[in-house]
Amino acid sequence: MLDxxxxxxxxxxxxxxPSISESCPLHQAxxxxxxxxLFATLDLPPADNSAMDGYAIRYADYAEGHRFPVQQRCYAGLAPEALQKSKTIRIFTGSLIPEGADTVVMQEDGEEFGNEFQIHHLPAQGAHVRHQGEDVRTGDQLLAKGTRLGAAELALLASQGYAELGVYSRLKVGILTTGDELIQPGQPRSAEQIYNSNGPMLAGLVNNMGAEIVHVMHAADTEASLDAAFGTLLADCDLVLTVGGVSVGEKDLVKPAIEQFGGTLDMWRVCMKPGKPVALAYANDKPIVCLPGNPASAFAVFTVLVSPLIRGMQGRAQVFPDIQFGRIATDKVLCDKRDEFLRVQACYNAQATLELHAFPKQGSGVISSLPWASGLARIPANIQVGNGDVVPYYDLRHWLV
Known part of the structure; x- marks a missing residue:
């Protein structure tokens, strides 16, 4: 088996x-x-400003019992006057620091009498002032090529005035399920049929990674149906994911269908459980990944094998997310000839140690384990693992985005 x-x-x-990029409005990125x-085009903050609602003073002007005449009330967005000796300017969070001022006294640390402000608690000199460029300096690198953009990244770019961004074109993915026993949810079902869960599951996984789902198709176990499906998928998609139909049975017709389009299929027996049968093919210079048919197997293979491929085809700089480590909670010794990926829930105990609790049933068709699990715990092949042993943990929050 392949390691x-x-x-x-x-x-x-x-x-x-990807080799093609396009311009995208910031709010759609x-x-x-x-x-x-991308690099910073201005200092952030662009000028010294107040971190609090309060009063701007020159620290050297303070004397116990002194009342500072309020020279001006300056709201954020207005330009303050230069501060006169022994006076104060009432300012608010985000207000520019007046010329000559070097300290902000929080409004809670003093009191106004008429139009004069008396300090009850003097802060340290320079308190509550956000200094120009303390966050970002002009010319600093903001985000590297290959960064996937989230709300935090968009906030940073917006603060620099970026309205349009150069981004890679979305990866176009097609999904093909096979099997005459499958019917679509919502249709009447006979005893020999099951509802197709792999199609919606894979569509959700692909969509969550930011790729574009072009087709979710189902083909009957006939050459004509498969040929028509592959013709559409290879014409419209950059990557094709199939489920089932790549074994050696009489109705496993995916391999010959791929060969009809000049493709070659490399069957792998991967040393992993669940998910041993995996196939990789190329047709029209596009990759086709064939996943095992059992839902839990397809889910595990997508998580640890297919998601890095998608990230790479999206142009992301980080293809492999970080792997964590936790202590497995088990009442039996775990050992298999293959690397086993258990569906687990992770939690921290009272000692702040990450514990991994396995779903009671780990069969490859146990779909109820998927929404329950927070990640996959890897039990290395041919190694005995017992309660409390440390094993790698693949957090779905990182591996499926």
Whole structure:
């Protein structure tokens, strides 16, 4: 069997990074991938300003019992006057610091009498002043090429005045499920049929990663149906994901269908559980990944094998998310000839140690384990693992985005 780490590396390198970029309005850039490195165009803050509602003073003017005449009330967005000796200017959060002032006294630390302000608690000199450029300096690198944009990144770019961004074109993905036993949810079902859960599941996984789902198709177990489906998918998509139909049974017709389009299919028996049967093919110079048919197997393979491929084809700088480590909670010794990926829930105990609790049933068709799990715990092949042993943990919050 193909070593898991080798399979992961080969799949991650199976696609080409994007070469086409486009301009995208800032407010529509959530989930897109930067096609260029961006730099700061101005200092942030652009000028010294107040971190509090309060009173701007010259620290040297303070004397116990002194009442500062209020020279001006200056709201954020207005230009303050230069501060006169022994006076104060009433300012608010975000107000510019007046010329000559060096300290802000919070309004709670003093009291106004008429039009005069008396300090009850003197802060340290320079308190509550945000200094020009203390956050970002002009010319600093803001975000590197290959960064996936979220709300935090958009806030940073907006603060620098970026209204349009150069981003890579969205990766176009097609999904194909096969099997005459499958019917679409909402349709009447006979005893020999099951509802197609793989199609909606894979569509959700792909969508969550920011790729564009072009087609979610189902093909009957016939050459004509599969040929028609692949013709559409290869014409419209950059990456095709299939489920089922790549074994050696009489109705496993995906392999010959791919060969009809000049493709070659490399069948792998990956040393992982669940998810041993995986196939990689190329047709029309586009990768096709064939996943196992059981939902939990398809989910695990997508998480640890397919998601790095998608990130690479999106142009992301980080293809492999970080792997965490936690202590497995189990009442039996775990050991298998393959790397086993258990569906687990992670939580911190009273000692702040990450504990991994496995779902009671780990069968590859146990769909109820998927919404329950927070991640996958990897039990290394041919190594005995018992309660409290430390194992790698693949957090779905990081591996499926």
């Amino acid at each position: 898991f780490d080798e399979a992961q590396a080969r799949l991650a390198a199976a696609g080409k990074p 959530q989930g897109r991938v930067l096609a260029q490195t």
